[in-house]
Amino acid sequence: MLPVESAKKKLSFTRCIQDGDLVIVYERYDNMKAVKVCEGSVLENRFGVFKHSDWIGKQFGSKVFSSKGGFVYLLAPTPELWTLVLSHRTQILYIADISFVIMFLEIVPGCVVLESGTGSGSLTTSLARAVAPEGHVYTFDFHEQRAASAREDFEKTGISNTVTVGVRDIQGEGFPDEFSGRADSVFLDLPQPWLAIPSVEKMLKQDGIVCSFSPCIEQVQRASETLRSKFTDIRTFEILLRTYEVREGKMDSFQVEESGSVGSLPCKRRQRLSEGSNEQETTSASVVMARPCSEAKGHTGYLTFARLKCLS
Amino acid sequence: MSENKLHGDAVENPRLTWDGCSVLLDINDGDRLVFSRLSAGAKLKIGNKNCSLQPLIGCPFGSFFRVENGAQGPYLSRYTPSNEGNSIQEQGDCQSKDELRDNRALVDNNKAQSLTGDAINEMRRQGASGDEIVEALIANSATFEKKTLFSQEKYRLKKQKKYAPIVLLRRPFTRSICEAYLKKYPVRIGFLRMDTLCLLLSMANVSANSDVLVVDMVGGLLTGAVAERLGGTGYVCNTYPGGSPYPMDIARIFNFGEEICKRIVRSPLADLFSVQTEKSKVSSHNGDSCSMEIESNEQISSTAGTEEVSLASENMMSDLIPETTYSVERKSSKSAKLGEKAPHEIFSLWKENGFTSLIIAAPELDTWSLVKKILPLLSNSAPFAIYHQYLQPLATCMNNLQVGKMAVGLQISEPWLREYQVLPSRTHPCMQMNGFGGYILSGTKICTNN
Ligand SMILES: C[S@@+](CC[C@H](N)C(=O)[O-])C[C@H]1O[C@@H](n2cnc3c(N)ncnc32)[C@H](O)[C@@H]1O
Numbered sequence: 001m002l003p004v005e006s007a008k009k010k011l012s013f014t015r016c017i018q019d020g021d022l023v024i025v026y027e028r029y030d031n032m033k034a035v036k037v038c039e040g041s042v043l044e045n046r047f048g049v050f051k052h053s054d055w056i057g058k059q060f061g062s063k064v065f066s067s068k069g070g071f072v073y074l075l076a077p078t079p080e081l082w083t084l085v086l087s088h089r090t091q092i093l094y095i096a097d098i099s100f101v102i103m104f105l106e107i108v109p110g111c112v113v114l115e116s117g118t119g120s121g122s123l124t125t126s127l128a129r130a131v132a133p134e135g136h137v138y139t140f141d142f143h144e145q146r147a148a149s150a151r152e153d154f155e156k157t158g159i160s161n162t163v164t165v166g167v168r169d170i171q172g173e174g175f176p177d178e179f180s181g182r183a184d185s186v187f188l189d190l191p192q193p194w195l196a197i198p199s200v201e202k203m204l205k206q207d208g209i210v211c212s213f214s215p216c217i218e219q220v221q222r223a224s225e226t227l228r229s230k231f232t233d234i235r236t237f238e239i240l241l242r243t244y245e246v247r248e249g250k251m252d253s254f255q256v257e258e259s260g261s262v263g264s265l266p267c268k269r270r271q272r273l274s275e276g277s278n279e280q281e282t283t284s285a286s287v288v289m290a291r292p293c294s295e296a297k298g299h300t301g302y303l304t305f306a307r308l309k310c311l312s
Numbered sequence: 313m314s315e316n317k318l319h320g321d322a323v324e325n326p327r328l329t330w331d332g333c334s335v336l337l338d339i340n341d342g343d344r345l346v347f348s349r350l351s352a353g354a355k356l357k358i359g360n361k362n363c364s365l366q367p368l369i370g371c372p373f374g375s376f377f378r379v380e381n382g383a384q385g386p387y388l389s390r391y392t393p394s395n396e397g398n399s400i401q402e403q404g405d406c407q408s409k410d411e412l413r414d415n416r417a418l419v420d421n422n423k424a425q426s427l428t429g430d431a432i433n434e435m436r437r438q439g440a441s442g443d444e445i446v447e448a449l450i451a452n453s454a455t456f457e458k459k460t461l462f463s464q465e466k467y468r469l470k471k472q473k474k475y476a477p478i479v480l481l482r483r484p485f486t487r488s489i490c491e492a493y494l495k496k497y498p499v500r501i502g503f504l505r506m507d508t509l510c511l512l513l514s515m516a517n518v519s520a521n522s523d524v525l526v527v528d529m530v531g532g533l534l535t536g537a538v539a540e541r542l543g544g545t546g547y548v549c550n551t552y553p554g555g556s557p558y559p560m561d562i563a564r565i566f567n568f569g570e571e572i573c574k575r576i577v578r579s580p581l582a583d584l585f586s587v588q589t590e591k592s593k594v595s596s597h598n599g600d601s602c603s604m605e606i607e608s609n610e611q612i613s614s615t616a617g618t619e620e621v622s623l624a625s626e627n628m629m630s631d632l633i634p635e636t637t638y639s640v641e642r643k644s645s646k647s648a649k650l651g652e653k654a655p656h657e658i659f660s661l662w663k664e665n666g667f668t669s670l671i672i673a674a675p676e677l678d679t680w681s682l683v684k685k686i687l688p689l690l691s692n693s694a695p696f697a698i699y700h701q702y703l704q705p706l707a708t709c710m711n712n713l714q715v716g717k718m719a720v721g722l723q724i725s726e727p728w729l730r731e732y733q734v735l736p737s738r739t740h741p742c743m744q745m746n747g748f749g750g751y752i753l754s755g756t757k758i759c760t761n762n
């Protein structure tokens with residue numbers, strides 16, 4: 001993500017784009033791409049060839065042009081944009097689930113969070129933002145290749161100081177003992193989360209919270225049953241986002257004619273008509289309209305939260 | 313691992329309560345939620361009894377308490393719930409027996425219970441615990457045995473809530489504060505649901521070291537939620553058009569330490585613009601509005617005061633409104649000093665850098681004219697998120713931003729949240745749900761000069 005200016009301890013978007021920066025190249029809301037700026041490189045897309053050297057020294061948020069006169073915008077990376085551009089090595093979590101998880105797990109700066117599996121690191125990136133600057137995310141995946149790619153990504157997005165990726169079978173071995181009693185929150189996105197729950201009990205601080213994400217209700221059922229002995233406040237949610245499209249359009253208004261017949265007539269015709277008889281007025285107002293997009297996600301997964309009972 | 317971290321954790325994220333700490337008391341599993349500030353004198357009314365909150369001081373968050381009868385009257389006593397869980401599923405082996413039972417023979421005529429009110433009072437006088445009373449009620453119920461396991465559990469729970477209420481000690485966090493207000497006093501927070509609130513925070517990229525500009529007409533909930541995410545870094549600047557700031561009372565319910573409180577500042581919108589146009593003017597202007605601020609400050613506390621009274625008389629709301637002792641203490645407490653006038657040095661920083669995020673929850677202001685005015689205060693590439701209960705103001709605003717090429721990635725979204733009951737053979741969506749979480753317009757500001 002955007003580096004914090006260490007001298008001022010400020011997040012600043014006014015810093016100009018430099019060689020080596022990660023930028024999000026924005027074509028359209030549904031077409032973005034992460035690019036590492038590299039002096040001699042070019043970006044080629046349907047709008048033409050863009051020279052990286054033209055980008056250096058520009059502000060984030062700038063419009064830049066290709067040799068053919070096409071343009072794109074260069075945006076500073078944020079976890080939300082990253083989720084839209086990262087390379088999918090697994091199924092990933094999206095903004096609705098992610099934001100809910102962070103709030104419900106009560107993650108604030110300074111927290112220690114454990115996560116498994118890392119997958120494509122979509123959630124991890126937001127977890128890192130939430131615990132920064134003093135906190136830390138320890139994330140585990142048993143897939144060595146995925147863990148390595150995730151590490152590379154975290155390097156690229158500049159969050160590697162806040163995230164540590166480990167290779168480990170969390171269902172089989174649990175989280176490492178060194179984190180016993182140290183985790184403020186734990187997040188599981190595993191096929192059999194109930195196998196990891198005994199370990200989660202050990203890792204969590206008193207009153208700490210766990211969340212398990214599962215696409216299937218059978219997984220939820222089983223995880224909830226396992227949680228019941230040591231946890232309270234066990235709650236399961238489903239969250240979806242409905243998006244809207246907005247359009248400005250001209251709408252012809254119609255008039256009731258004296259004869260009583262009602263009609264909506266094309267503008268021109270009405271105008272012609274009204275020239276003849278003064279009775280009719282034409283109006284063609286411009287209105288902004290909104291409606292839900294027809295394409296929508298019907299399901300992502302269930303989020304089950306639980307709080308470790310406070311017994312001492 | 314660094315000492316620094318452990319220290320920071322202890323300061324801003326403590327796990328034990330202290331004298332003067334703000335807590336959320338969850339009575340009977342969410343039936344009633346009360347925010348209180350702990351002190352030797354603070355009291356909580358449970359049923360018809362007044363209990364001192366003193367025993368809660370120094371206890372870990374997450375502890376359970378129940379009312380015991382002592383020589384000096386009822387008092388709250390900490391207890392450890394049994395590990396067996398509190399639900400029916402533990403009795404799974406009875407399940408087959410259960411299947412043979414149904415409710416066909418149950419007659420609801422209030423005659424099933426042979427234990428009279430007088431008898432219960434007598435038991436109380438003799439020092440019976442709440443649990444003992446619940447057991448006696450079950451033993452004297454003619455129909456209990458005939459009920460299905462599920463109904464038995466429901467019966468037990470109902471009696472437990474009445475005769476042996478349980479108080480759970482919670483940390484006040486954005487989610488619990490938002491959830492509590494939505495349940496009891498949705499108007500004050502503009503019907504902002506917690507899933508909508510957390511989307512606003514994510515979409516606006518609120519992170520450590522950000523400078524977040526907010527227009528918060530939701531009682532300070534938004535300001536508090538942002539400050540919680542900043543954790544004592546960056547700034548949240550609560551701005552307002554006109555002369556008097558919006559109330560920020562809810563931000564005081566959070567247990568913010570001094571570091572976090574210092575990061576919550578406010579400024580009239582006009583001041584942010586005067587900085588934009590001419591730096592030198594600011595100091596004199598600042599002086600003026602400072603004295604005005606003090607007035608308006610008083611105004612705030614007095615309105616808050618009257619609100620407390622009128623609400624307390626409504627009885628229902630009193631739970632969420634800090635009690636009188638609370639507000640008195642709040643004033644003397646150093647930690648609660650938040651929402652100061654933005655210091656002068658920061659103005660110039662904001663001018664130089666722009667704000668790094670913008671969040672608006674201002675149902676009573678015209679969205680487009682506000683955004684048009686306020687957006688230039690953001691740095692380029694900074695994300696923003698705007699909440700509204702109605703779609704049209706956001707649609708108009710989005711269209712204008714698009715036409716004016718002021719922002720990209722524009723999207724209006726509406727969260728949909730459903731909670732589930734998960735129980736063996738009885739999993740289904742909860743019967744009650746909040747059907748509408750409002751709309752969010754989000755996007756990223758772009759450079760407009762090329
Ligand atoms: C769906 S992905 C997680 C996606 C992630 N939440 C995201 O937002 O990008 C699940 C991951 O869990 C890992 N996994 C499965 N079983 C595991 C186990 N027993 N221990 C550790 N990781 C495991 C898989 O390799 C996979 O990468």
